[in-house]
Amino acid sequence: MNDVAVRVEGLGKKFRLYHERNQSLKSAIMRRKIAEYEDFWALRDVSFEVPTGSTFALIGSNGSGKSTLLKCLARILWPDEGEITSHGRVASLLEVGSGFHPELSGRENIYLNGSILGMSRKEVDRKFDDIVDFSEIGKFIDQPVKSYSSGMYVRLGFSVAIHVQPDVLVVDEILAVGDAAFQEKSRAKFDELHDQGKTVILVSHSMGTVLEMCDQAAWIEKGSLQSVGPVKDVAADYTYSVFPLAPELADAYDDARKKELGWPASPIHPIAAHGGGVVQGFQRGALCWSSHAGSFSVKEPIRSFFNAVGGIEELGWPLEDAQVSTDGAVAQRFQRGTIDIPPNGIPRLAPVN
Ligand SMILES: Nc1ncnc2c1ncn2[C@@H]1O[C@H](COP(=O)(O)OP(=O)(O)OP(=O)(O)O)[C@@H](O)[C@H]1O
Structure with missing residues:
Protein backbone atom coordinates (compact mmCIF):
# COMPACT_ATOMS: atom_id res chain seq x y z
CA MET A 1 0.00 0.00 0.00
CA ASN A 2 1.16 3.51 -0.77
CA ASP A 3 2.07 5.72 2.22
CA VAL A 4 0.74 8.76 0.46
CA ALA A 5 -2.95 8.81 -0.54
CA VAL A 6 -2.84 12.14 -2.36
CA ARG A 7 0.14 14.16 -3.53
CA VAL A 8 -0.37 17.80 -4.53
CA GLU A 9 2.55 19.36 -6.38
CA GLY A 10 2.88 23.01 -7.37
CA LEU A 11 -0.89 23.33 -7.71
CA GLY A 12 -2.26 26.51 -9.25
CA LYS A 13 -5.84 27.34 -10.21
CA LYS A 14 -6.92 30.63 -11.73
CA PHE A 15 -10.30 32.15 -12.48
CA ARG A 16 -11.25 34.96 -14.79
CA LEU A 17 -12.67 37.98 -13.04
CA TYR A 18 -14.74 39.99 -15.51
CA HIS A 19 -14.91 43.74 -15.21
CA GLU A 20 -18.21 43.93 -17.09
CA ARG A 21 -21.18 42.59 -15.20
CA ASN A 22 -22.85 41.06 -18.22
CA GLN A 23 -20.65 38.53 -19.95
CA SER A 24 -23.04 37.15 -22.57
CA LEU A 25 -21.98 37.07 -26.20
CA LYS A 26 -25.03 39.09 -27.14
CA SER A 27 -24.20 41.91 -24.74
CA ALA A 28 -20.57 41.88 -25.86
CA ILE A 29 -21.68 42.26 -29.50
CA MET A 30 -24.16 44.98 -28.57
CA ARG A 31 -21.40 46.92 -26.84
CA ARG A 32 -19.04 46.06 -29.71
CA LYS A 33 -16.33 45.07 -27.37
CA ILE A 34 -15.06 41.92 -25.74
CA ALA A 35 -15.56 41.81 -21.99
CA GLU A 36 -12.45 42.71 -20.08
CA TYR A 37 -11.17 40.38 -17.42
CA GLU A 38 -8.19 39.72 -15.24
CA ASP A 39 -6.77 36.43 -14.07
CA PHE A 40 -7.20 35.71 -10.38
CA TRP A 41 -5.13 32.92 -8.87
CA ALA A 42 -7.32 31.23 -6.24
CA LEU A 43 -4.47 28.79 -5.54
CA ARG A 44 -0.78 29.15 -6.36
CA ASP A 45 2.21 26.94 -5.80
CA VAL A 46 0.48 24.64 -3.31
CA SER A 47 2.33 21.40 -2.51
CA PHE A 48 1.65 18.85 0.24
CA SER A 241 -3.04 34.47 13.07
CA VAL A 242 -6.80 34.90 13.56
CA PHE A 243 -6.70 35.84 17.26
CA PRO A 244 -3.40 37.54 18.04
CA LEU A 245 -2.52 37.92 21.72
CA ALA A 246 -3.26 41.15 23.53
CA PRO A 247 0.09 42.89 24.19
CA GLU A 248 -0.81 43.01 27.90
CA LEU A 249 -1.15 39.23 27.93
CA ALA A 250 1.94 38.38 25.93
CA ASP A 251 4.22 38.24 28.99
CA ALA A 252 1.72 36.14 30.91
CA TYR A 253 1.53 33.64 28.13
CA ASP A 254 4.62 31.64 29.00
CA ASP A 255 5.34 28.02 28.13
CA ALA A 256 3.59 26.64 31.22
CA ARG A 257 0.40 28.62 30.51
CA LYS A 258 0.57 27.67 26.85
CA LYS A 259 0.48 24.03 27.88
CA GLU A 260 -2.31 24.61 30.36
CA LEU A 261 -4.56 26.87 28.30
CA GLY A 262 -3.75 26.05 24.67
CA TRP A 263 -3.88 28.66 21.96
CA PRO A 264 -6.21 31.68 21.57
CA ALA A 265 -9.85 30.82 20.86
CA SER A 266 -11.44 34.25 21.06
CA PRO A 267 -10.66 37.85 20.21
CA ILE A 268 -9.46 40.18 22.94
CA HIS A 269 -12.37 41.57 25.00
CA PRO A 270 -11.64 44.97 26.51
CA ILE A 271 -13.00 45.69 29.98
CA ALA A 272 -13.77 49.35 30.53
CA ALA A 273 -14.76 49.36 34.20
CA HIS A 274 -12.50 49.54 37.28
CA GLY A 275 -9.38 50.87 35.68
CA GLY A 276 -9.67 48.67 32.60
CA GLY A 277 -8.19 45.43 31.42
CA VAL A 278 -8.55 42.72 28.84
CA VAL A 279 -9.67 39.13 28.81
CA GLN A 280 -9.17 36.54 26.11
CA GLY A 281 -10.56 33.03 25.76
CA PHE A 282 -8.13 30.20 25.08
CA GLN A 283 -8.65 26.64 23.99
CA ARG A 284 -8.90 25.39 27.60
CA GLY A 285 -9.61 28.52 29.63
CA ALA A 286 -8.99 32.22 29.66
CA LEU A 287 -6.31 34.77 30.39
CA CYS A 288 -7.18 37.99 32.09
CA TRP A 289 -5.30 41.20 32.66
CA SER A 290 -6.63 43.88 34.95
CA SER A 291 -4.99 47.13 35.99
CA HIS A 292 -5.48 46.03 39.66
CA ALA A 293 -4.35 42.45 39.62
CA GLY A 294 -1.95 42.18 36.71
CA SER A 295 -2.51 39.02 34.76
CA PHE A 296 -3.82 35.64 35.78
CA SER A 297 -5.36 32.58 34.18
CA VAL A 298 -8.75 31.01 34.67
CA LYS A 299 -9.47 27.45 33.70
CA GLU A 300 -12.23 25.72 31.81
CA PRO A 301 -15.52 27.04 33.24
CA ILE A 302 -15.06 30.52 31.92
CA ARG A 303 -15.82 29.15 28.50
CA SER A 304 -19.26 28.04 29.70
CA PHE A 305 -19.60 31.49 31.13
CA PHE A 306 -18.70 33.15 27.85
CA ASN A 307 -21.18 30.93 26.06
CA ALA A 308 -23.92 31.52 28.61
CA VAL A 309 -23.88 35.28 28.63
CA GLY A 310 -22.11 36.03 25.37
CA GLY A 311 -19.59 38.25 27.05
CA ILE A 312 -18.15 39.57 30.23
CA GLU A 313 -20.15 42.76 30.52
CA GLU A 314 -22.38 41.62 33.34
CA LEU A 315 -19.98 40.05 35.82
CA GLY A 316 -16.63 41.56 34.96
CA TRP A 317 -13.46 39.55 34.98
CA PRO A 318 -12.84 36.46 37.09
CA LEU A 319 -11.36 36.92 40.56
CA GLU A 320 -10.34 33.31 41.12
CA ASP A 321 -9.98 29.95 39.45
CA ALA A 322 -13.22 28.04 39.23
CA GLN A 323 -14.00 25.80 42.19
CA VAL A 324 -15.03 22.36 41.02
CA SER A 325 -16.77 20.08 43.55
CA THR A 326 -16.76 16.28 43.49
CA ASP A 327 -20.24 16.12 41.95
CA GLY A 328 -19.08 18.24 39.02
CA ALA A 329 -20.67 21.52 40.12
CA VAL A 330 -18.64 24.61 39.35
CA ALA A 331 -18.60 27.95 41.11
CA GLN A 332 -16.54 30.94 40.21
CA ARG A 333 -16.31 34.46 41.61
CA PHE A 334 -16.15 37.40 39.24
CA GLN A 335 -15.55 41.08 39.74
CA ARG A 336 -19.26 41.92 39.92
CA GLY A 337 -20.85 38.62 40.98
CA THR A 338 -20.62 34.85 40.85
CA ILE A 339 -21.46 32.10 38.46
CA ASP A 340 -22.68 28.65 39.53
CA ILE A 341 -22.88 25.78 37.11
CA PRO A 342 -24.76 22.75 38.51
CA PRO A 343 -23.58 19.36 37.18
CA ASN A 344 -24.73 19.20 33.53
CA GLY A 345 -26.91 22.24 34.18
CA ILE A 346 -27.40 25.75 32.93
CA PRO A 347 -25.07 28.34 34.44
CA ARG A 348 -26.72 30.64 37.01
CA LEU A 349 -25.45 34.16 37.16
CA ALA A 350 -25.71 36.03 40.43
CA PRO A 351 -24.68 39.64 40.02
CA VAL A 352 -23.66 41.56 43.12
CA ASN A 353 -25.89 44.58 43.79
N1 LIG B 1 -15.83 30.04 -10.32
C1 LIG B 1 -15.16 31.06 -9.80
N2 LIG B 1 -14.94 32.20 -10.51
C2 LIG B 1 -14.25 33.22 -9.98
N3 LIG B 1 -13.71 33.24 -8.74
C3 LIG B 1 -13.89 32.14 -7.99
C4 LIG B 1 -14.62 30.99 -8.47
N4 LIG B 1 -14.64 30.05 -7.48
C5 LIG B 1 -13.96 30.59 -6.45
N5 LIG B 1 -13.50 31.83 -6.75
C6 LIG B 1 -12.70 32.73 -5.89
O1 LIG B 1 -11.60 31.99 -5.42
C7 LIG B 1 -11.32 32.34 -4.05
C8 LIG B 1 -11.31 31.09 -3.21
O2 LIG B 1 -12.64 30.61 -3.11
P1 LIG B 1 -12.99 29.27 -2.31
O3 LIG B 1 -14.45 29.04 -2.47
O4 LIG B 1 -12.07 28.19 -2.72
O5 LIG B 1 -12.64 29.73 -0.82
P2 LIG B 1 -12.93 28.97 0.55
O6 LIG B 1 -11.64 28.97 1.30
O7 LIG B 1 -13.57 27.65 0.30
O8 LIG B 1 -13.93 29.98 1.25
P3 LIG B 1 -15.12 29.75 2.33
O9 LIG B 1 -14.44 29.43 3.63
O10 LIG B 1 -15.77 31.08 2.35
O11 LIG B 1 -16.00 28.65 1.82
C9 LIG B 1 -12.37 33.35 -3.66
O12 LIG B 1 -11.81 34.64 -3.78
C10 LIG B 1 -13.48 33.16 -4.67
O13 LIG B 1 -14.14 34.38 -4.93
Whole structure:
Protein backbone atom coordinates (compact mmCIF):
# COMPACT_ATOMS: atom_id res chain seq x y z
CA MET A 1 0.00 0.00 0.00
CA ASN A 2 1.16 3.51 -0.77
CA ASP A 3 2.07 5.72 2.22
CA VAL A 4 0.74 8.76 0.46
CA ALA A 5 -2.95 8.81 -0.54
CA VAL A 6 -2.84 12.14 -2.36
CA ARG A 7 0.14 14.16 -3.53
CA VAL A 8 -0.37 17.80 -4.53
CA GLU A 9 2.55 19.36 -6.38
CA GLY A 10 2.88 23.01 -7.37
CA LEU A 11 -0.89 23.33 -7.71
CA GLY A 12 -2.26 26.51 -9.25
CA LYS A 13 -5.84 27.34 -10.21
CA LYS A 14 -6.92 30.63 -11.73
CA PHE A 15 -10.30 32.15 -12.48
CA ARG A 16 -11.25 34.96 -14.79
CA LEU A 17 -12.67 37.98 -13.04
CA TYR A 18 -14.74 39.99 -15.51
CA HIS A 19 -14.91 43.74 -15.21
CA GLU A 20 -18.21 43.93 -17.09
CA ARG A 21 -21.18 42.59 -15.20
CA ASN A 22 -22.85 41.06 -18.22
CA GLN A 23 -20.65 38.53 -19.95
CA SER A 24 -23.04 37.15 -22.57
CA LEU A 25 -21.98 37.07 -26.20
CA LYS A 26 -25.03 39.09 -27.14
CA SER A 27 -24.20 41.91 -24.74
CA ALA A 28 -20.57 41.88 -25.86
CA ILE A 29 -21.68 42.26 -29.50
CA MET A 30 -24.16 44.98 -28.57
CA ARG A 31 -21.40 46.92 -26.84
CA ARG A 32 -19.04 46.06 -29.71
CA LYS A 33 -16.33 45.07 -27.37
CA ILE A 34 -15.06 41.92 -25.74
CA ALA A 35 -15.56 41.81 -21.99
CA GLU A 36 -12.45 42.71 -20.08
CA TYR A 37 -11.17 40.38 -17.42
CA GLU A 38 -8.19 39.72 -15.24
CA ASP A 39 -6.77 36.43 -14.07
CA PHE A 40 -7.20 35.71 -10.38
CA TRP A 41 -5.13 32.92 -8.87
CA ALA A 42 -7.32 31.23 -6.24
CA LEU A 43 -4.47 28.79 -5.54
CA ARG A 44 -0.78 29.15 -6.36
CA ASP A 45 2.21 26.94 -5.80
CA VAL A 46 0.48 24.64 -3.31
CA SER A 47 2.33 21.40 -2.51
CA PHE A 48 1.65 18.85 0.24
CA GLU A 49 1.04 15.17 0.82
CA VAL A 50 -1.92 13.52 2.49
CA PRO A 51 -0.77 10.39 4.33
CA THR A 52 -2.81 7.24 3.69
CA GLY A 53 -5.26 6.57 6.51
CA SER A 54 -5.21 10.12 7.83
CA THR A 55 -8.21 12.33 8.48
CA PHE A 56 -6.91 15.52 6.95
CA ALA A 57 -8.43 18.98 7.46
CA LEU A 58 -8.12 22.01 5.22
CA ILE A 59 -8.41 25.16 7.28
CA GLY A 60 -8.23 28.86 6.48
CA SER A 61 -10.37 31.99 6.43
CA ASN A 62 -13.26 32.68 4.04
CA GLY A 63 -12.21 32.82 0.41
CA SER A 64 -8.75 31.38 1.08
CA GLY A 65 -9.11 28.65 -1.55
CA LYS A 66 -10.18 25.56 0.45
CA SER A 67 -13.22 24.66 -1.67
CA THR A 68 -11.28 25.29 -4.87
CA LEU A 69 -8.64 22.88 -3.64
CA LEU A 70 -11.27 20.27 -2.72
CA LYS A 71 -12.81 20.62 -6.18
CA CYS A 72 -9.40 20.07 -7.76
CA LEU A 73 -8.92 16.98 -5.56
CA ALA A 74 -12.35 15.71 -6.61
CA ARG A 75 -11.48 16.42 -10.29
CA ILE A 76 -14.40 18.82 -10.63
CA LEU A 77 -11.94 21.60 -11.48
CA TRP A 78 -8.83 21.14 -13.53
CA PRO A 79 -5.62 22.81 -12.27
CA ASP A 80 -3.88 25.42 -14.44
CA GLU A 81 -0.52 24.55 -12.93
CA GLY A 82 1.00 21.55 -11.16
CA GLU A 83 -0.61 18.20 -10.58
CA ILE A 84 -2.48 15.97 -8.18
CA THR A 85 -1.79 12.26 -7.89
CA SER A 86 -4.18 10.12 -5.89
CA HIS A 87 -4.14 6.43 -5.10
CA GLY A 88 -7.36 4.43 -5.09
CA ARG A 89 -11.00 5.36 -5.53
CA VAL A 90 -11.86 8.97 -4.71
CA ALA A 91 -15.44 9.94 -3.78
CA SER A 92 -16.53 13.45 -2.97
CA LEU A 93 -19.38 15.31 -1.38
CA LEU A 94 -19.04 19.00 -2.10
CA GLU A 95 -21.93 21.39 -2.69
CA VAL A 96 -25.46 20.56 -1.55
CA GLY A 97 -27.14 18.76 -4.45
CA SER A 98 -24.05 18.41 -6.64
CA GLY A 99 -24.26 15.25 -8.72
CA PHE A 100 -28.07 15.19 -8.31
CA HIS A 101 -30.70 15.96 -10.93
CA PRO A 102 -33.56 17.91 -9.33
CA GLU A 103 -36.34 16.45 -11.49
CA LEU A 104 -35.33 12.84 -10.84
CA SER A 105 -36.43 10.88 -7.78
CA GLY A 106 -34.14 9.97 -4.91
CA ARG A 107 -34.06 6.41 -6.25
CA GLU A 108 -32.99 7.54 -9.76
CA ASN A 109 -30.47 9.93 -8.31
CA ILE A 110 -28.83 7.16 -6.30
CA TYR A 111 -28.11 5.40 -9.60
CA LEU A 112 -27.04 8.63 -11.31
CA ASN A 113 -24.78 9.79 -8.47
CA GLY A 114 -23.47 6.26 -7.91
CA SER A 115 -22.36 6.00 -11.53
CA ILE A 116 -20.74 9.47 -11.42
CA LEU A 117 -18.77 8.24 -8.42
CA GLY A 118 -17.66 5.11 -10.27
CA MET A 119 -20.13 2.40 -9.14
CA SER A 120 -21.58 -0.07 -11.63
CA ARG A 121 -25.36 -0.57 -11.83
CA LYS A 122 -24.98 -4.00 -10.20
CA GLU A 123 -22.97 -2.50 -7.35
CA VAL A 124 -25.69 0.11 -6.74
CA ASP A 125 -28.37 -2.64 -6.92
CA ARG A 126 -26.54 -4.51 -4.19
CA LYS A 127 -26.05 -1.48 -1.96
CA PHE A 128 -29.33 0.29 -2.69
CA ASP A 129 -31.18 -0.69 0.50
CA ASP A 130 -28.21 0.20 2.69
CA ILE A 131 -27.88 3.57 0.98
CA VAL A 132 -31.55 4.37 1.60
CA ASP A 133 -31.39 3.08 5.19
CA PHE A 134 -28.37 5.18 6.07
CA SER A 135 -29.87 8.29 4.46
CA GLU A 136 -33.15 7.87 6.42
CA ILE A 137 -35.01 9.23 3.38
CA GLY A 138 -37.61 6.45 3.82
CA LYS A 139 -40.86 6.88 1.91
CA PHE A 140 -39.63 10.03 0.15
CA ILE A 141 -37.21 7.98 -1.95
CA ASP A 142 -39.54 8.09 -4.99
CA GLN A 143 -40.19 11.83 -4.75
CA PRO A 144 -38.23 14.18 -7.04
CA VAL A 145 -35.25 15.47 -5.07
CA LYS A 146 -36.21 19.08 -5.83
CA SER A 147 -38.81 18.62 -3.08
CA TYR A 148 -36.13 17.55 -0.55
CA SER A 149 -34.86 19.78 2.21
CA SER A 150 -31.16 20.65 2.14
CA GLY A 151 -30.62 18.21 5.02
CA MET A 152 -32.25 15.41 3.02
CA TYR A 153 -30.05 16.21 0.00
CA VAL A 154 -26.94 16.02 2.11
CA ARG A 155 -28.00 12.79 3.84
CA LEU A 156 -28.62 11.08 0.52
CA GLY A 157 -25.42 12.48 -1.05
CA PHE A 158 -23.32 11.42 1.94
CA SER A 159 -24.90 8.00 2.01
CA VAL A 160 -24.09 7.39 -1.67
CA ALA A 161 -20.54 8.73 -1.26
CA ILE A 162 -19.67 6.43 1.65
CA HIS A 163 -21.24 3.38 0.01
CA VAL A 164 -18.84 3.84 -2.90
CA GLN A 165 -16.35 2.55 -0.32
CA PRO A 166 -13.80 5.11 -1.42
CA ASP A 167 -10.12 4.96 -0.54
CA VAL A 168 -10.19 8.74 -0.31
CA LEU A 169 -13.33 10.64 0.72
CA VAL A 170 -13.35 14.38 0.04
CA VAL A 171 -15.99 16.34 2.00
CA ASP A 172 -16.80 20.04 2.17
CA GLU A 173 -18.40 21.72 5.18
CA ILE A 174 -21.90 20.71 4.04
CA LEU A 175 -22.25 17.89 6.56
CA ALA A 176 -23.01 20.64 9.04
CA VAL A 177 -26.35 21.02 7.20
CA GLY A 178 -27.57 17.70 8.63
CA ASP A 179 -29.32 17.63 12.02
CA ALA A 180 -27.53 16.67 15.23
CA ALA A 181 -28.43 12.97 14.97
CA PHE A 182 -27.18 12.74 11.42
CA GLN A 183 -23.98 14.59 12.26
CA GLU A 184 -23.38 12.08 15.04
CA LYS A 185 -23.98 9.24 12.60
CA SER A 186 -21.63 10.72 10.00
CA ARG A 187 -18.95 11.19 12.68
CA ALA A 188 -19.26 7.49 13.53
CA LYS A 189 -18.94 6.69 9.82
CA PHE A 190 -15.76 8.79 9.59
CA ASP A 191 -14.34 6.85 12.56
CA GLU A 192 -15.22 3.61 10.81
CA LEU A 193 -13.46 4.74 7.62
CA HIS A 194 -10.47 5.76 9.72
CA ASP A 195 -10.36 2.32 11.38
CA GLN A 196 -10.43 0.73 7.93
CA GLY A 197 -7.36 2.75 6.97
CA LYS A 198 -9.26 5.01 4.53
CA THR A 199 -8.30 8.61 3.97
CA VAL A 200 -10.72 11.50 4.57
CA ILE A 201 -10.03 15.07 3.47
CA LEU A 202 -12.43 17.66 4.82
CA VAL A 203 -13.00 21.37 5.13
CA SER A 204 -14.38 22.76 8.36
CA HIS A 205 -14.53 26.17 10.00
CA SER A 206 -15.13 24.56 13.38
CA MET A 207 -11.78 24.21 15.11
CA GLY A 208 -13.46 21.89 17.65
CA THR A 209 -14.52 19.51 14.88
CA VAL A 210 -11.12 19.69 13.23
CA LEU A 211 -9.26 18.92 16.47
CA GLU A 212 -11.64 16.15 17.40
CA MET A 213 -11.78 14.39 14.07
CA CYS A 214 -8.52 15.06 12.27
CA ASP A 215 -4.92 14.07 12.80
CA GLN A 216 -3.33 16.13 10.00
CA ALA A 217 -4.13 19.53 8.52
CA ALA A 218 -3.09 22.11 5.97
CA TRP A 219 -3.71 25.83 6.43
CA ILE A 220 -4.32 27.88 3.30
CA GLU A 221 -4.51 31.66 3.13
CA LYS A 222 -5.04 33.75 -0.01
CA GLY A 223 -4.40 30.71 -2.15
CA SER A 224 -1.06 29.75 -0.68
CA LEU A 225 -0.10 27.10 1.80
CA GLN A 226 0.88 28.50 5.22
CA SER A 227 1.59 25.30 7.13
CA VAL A 228 0.96 21.58 6.95
CA GLY A 229 1.48 18.73 9.44
CA PRO A 230 -0.03 17.41 12.69
CA VAL A 231 -3.40 19.04 13.27
CA LYS A 232 -2.49 20.57 16.65
CA ASP A 233 0.48 22.48 15.23
CA VAL A 234 -1.38 23.71 12.17
CA ALA A 235 -4.45 24.71 14.19
CA ALA A 236 -2.22 26.66 16.59
CA ASP A 237 -0.50 28.51 13.71
CA TYR A 238 -3.88 29.37 12.25
CA THR A 239 -5.57 30.52 15.46
CA TYR A 240 -2.61 32.74 16.40
CA SER A 241 -3.04 34.47 13.07
CA VAL A 242 -6.80 34.90 13.56
CA PHE A 243 -6.70 35.84 17.26
CA PRO A 244 -3.40 37.54 18.04
CA LEU A 245 -2.52 37.92 21.72
CA ALA A 246 -3.26 41.15 23.53
CA PRO A 247 0.09 42.89 24.19
CA GLU A 248 -0.81 43.01 27.90
CA LEU A 249 -1.15 39.23 27.93
CA ALA A 250 1.94 38.38 25.93
CA ASP A 251 4.22 38.24 28.99
CA ALA A 252 1.72 36.14 30.91
CA TYR A 253 1.53 33.64 28.13
CA ASP A 254 4.62 31.64 29.00
CA ASP A 255 5.34 28.02 28.13
CA ALA A 256 3.59 26.64 31.22
CA ARG A 257 0.40 28.62 30.51
CA LYS A 258 0.57 27.67 26.85
CA LYS A 259 0.48 24.03 27.88
CA GLU A 260 -2.31 24.61 30.36
CA LEU A 261 -4.56 26.87 28.30
CA GLY A 262 -3.75 26.05 24.67
CA TRP A 263 -3.88 28.66 21.96
CA PRO A 264 -6.21 31.68 21.57
CA ALA A 265 -9.85 30.82 20.86
CA SER A 266 -11.44 34.25 21.06
CA PRO A 267 -10.66 37.85 20.21
CA ILE A 268 -9.46 40.18 22.94
CA HIS A 269 -12.37 41.57 25.00
CA PRO A 270 -11.64 44.97 26.51
CA ILE A 271 -13.00 45.69 29.98
CA ALA A 272 -13.77 49.35 30.53
CA ALA A 273 -14.76 49.36 34.20
CA HIS A 274 -12.50 49.54 37.28
CA GLY A 275 -9.38 50.87 35.68
CA GLY A 276 -9.67 48.67 32.60
CA GLY A 277 -8.19 45.43 31.42
CA VAL A 278 -8.55 42.72 28.84
CA VAL A 279 -9.67 39.13 28.81
CA GLN A 280 -9.17 36.54 26.11
CA GLY A 281 -10.56 33.03 25.76
CA PHE A 282 -8.13 30.20 25.08
CA GLN A 283 -8.65 26.64 23.99
CA ARG A 284 -8.90 25.39 27.60
CA GLY A 285 -9.61 28.52 29.63
CA ALA A 286 -8.99 32.22 29.66
CA LEU A 287 -6.31 34.77 30.39
CA CYS A 288 -7.18 37.99 32.09
CA TRP A 289 -5.30 41.20 32.66
CA SER A 290 -6.63 43.88 34.95
CA SER A 291 -4.99 47.13 35.99
CA HIS A 292 -5.48 46.03 39.66
CA ALA A 293 -4.35 42.45 39.62
CA GLY A 294 -1.95 42.18 36.71
CA SER A 295 -2.51 39.02 34.76
CA PHE A 296 -3.82 35.64 35.78
CA SER A 297 -5.36 32.58 34.18
CA VAL A 298 -8.75 31.01 34.67
CA LYS A 299 -9.47 27.45 33.70
CA GLU A 300 -12.23 25.72 31.81
CA PRO A 301 -15.52 27.04 33.24
CA ILE A 302 -15.06 30.52 31.92
CA ARG A 303 -15.82 29.15 28.50
CA SER A 304 -19.26 28.04 29.70
CA PHE A 305 -19.60 31.49 31.13
CA PHE A 306 -18.70 33.15 27.85
CA ASN A 307 -21.18 30.93 26.06
CA ALA A 308 -23.92 31.52 28.61
CA VAL A 309 -23.88 35.28 28.63
CA GLY A 310 -22.11 36.03 25.37
CA GLY A 311 -19.59 38.25 27.05
CA ILE A 312 -18.15 39.57 30.23
CA GLU A 313 -20.15 42.76 30.52
CA GLU A 314 -22.38 41.62 33.34
CA LEU A 315 -19.98 40.05 35.82
CA GLY A 316 -16.63 41.56 34.96
CA TRP A 317 -13.46 39.55 34.98
CA PRO A 318 -12.84 36.46 37.09
CA LEU A 319 -11.36 36.92 40.56
CA GLU A 320 -10.34 33.31 41.12
CA ASP A 321 -9.98 29.95 39.45
CA ALA A 322 -13.22 28.04 39.23
CA GLN A 323 -14.00 25.80 42.19
CA VAL A 324 -15.03 22.36 41.02
CA SER A 325 -16.77 20.08 43.55
CA THR A 326 -16.76 16.28 43.49
CA ASP A 327 -20.24 16.12 41.95
CA GLY A 328 -19.08 18.24 39.02
CA ALA A 329 -20.67 21.52 40.12
CA VAL A 330 -18.64 24.61 39.35
CA ALA A 331 -18.60 27.95 41.11
CA GLN A 332 -16.54 30.94 40.21
CA ARG A 333 -16.31 34.46 41.61
CA PHE A 334 -16.15 37.40 39.24
CA GLN A 335 -15.55 41.08 39.74
CA ARG A 336 -19.26 41.92 39.92
CA GLY A 337 -20.85 38.62 40.98
CA THR A 338 -20.62 34.85 40.85
CA ILE A 339 -21.46 32.10 38.46
CA ASP A 340 -22.68 28.65 39.53
CA ILE A 341 -22.88 25.78 37.11
CA PRO A 342 -24.76 22.75 38.51
CA PRO A 343 -23.58 19.36 37.18
CA ASN A 344 -24.73 19.20 33.53
CA GLY A 345 -26.91 22.24 34.18
CA ILE A 346 -27.40 25.75 32.93
CA PRO A 347 -25.07 28.34 34.44
CA ARG A 348 -26.72 30.64 37.01
CA LEU A 349 -25.45 34.16 37.16
CA ALA A 350 -25.71 36.03 40.43
CA PRO A 351 -24.68 39.64 40.02
CA VAL A 352 -23.66 41.56 43.12
CA ASN A 353 -25.89 44.58 43.79
N1 LIG B 1 -15.83 30.04 -10.32
C1 LIG B 1 -15.16 31.06 -9.80
N2 LIG B 1 -14.94 32.20 -10.51
C2 LIG B 1 -14.25 33.22 -9.98
N3 LIG B 1 -13.71 33.24 -8.74
C3 LIG B 1 -13.89 32.14 -7.99
C4 LIG B 1 -14.62 30.99 -8.47
N4 LIG B 1 -14.64 30.05 -7.48
C5 LIG B 1 -13.96 30.59 -6.45
N5 LIG B 1 -13.50 31.83 -6.75
C6 LIG B 1 -12.70 32.73 -5.89
O1 LIG B 1 -11.60 31.99 -5.42
C7 LIG B 1 -11.32 32.34 -4.05
C8 LIG B 1 -11.31 31.09 -3.21
O2 LIG B 1 -12.64 30.61 -3.11
P1 LIG B 1 -12.99 29.27 -2.31
O3 LIG B 1 -14.45 29.04 -2.47
O4 LIG B 1 -12.07 28.19 -2.72
O5 LIG B 1 -12.64 29.73 -0.82
P2 LIG B 1 -12.93 28.97 0.55
O6 LIG B 1 -11.64 28.97 1.30
O7 LIG B 1 -13.57 27.65 0.30
O8 LIG B 1 -13.93 29.98 1.25
P3 LIG B 1 -15.12 29.75 2.33
O9 LIG B 1 -14.44 29.43 3.63
O10 LIG B 1 -15.77 31.08 2.35
O11 LIG B 1 -16.00 28.65 1.82
C9 LIG B 1 -12.37 33.35 -3.66
O12 LIG B 1 -11.81 34.64 -3.78
C10 LIG B 1 -13.48 33.16 -4.67
O13 LIG B 1 -14.14 34.38 -4.93
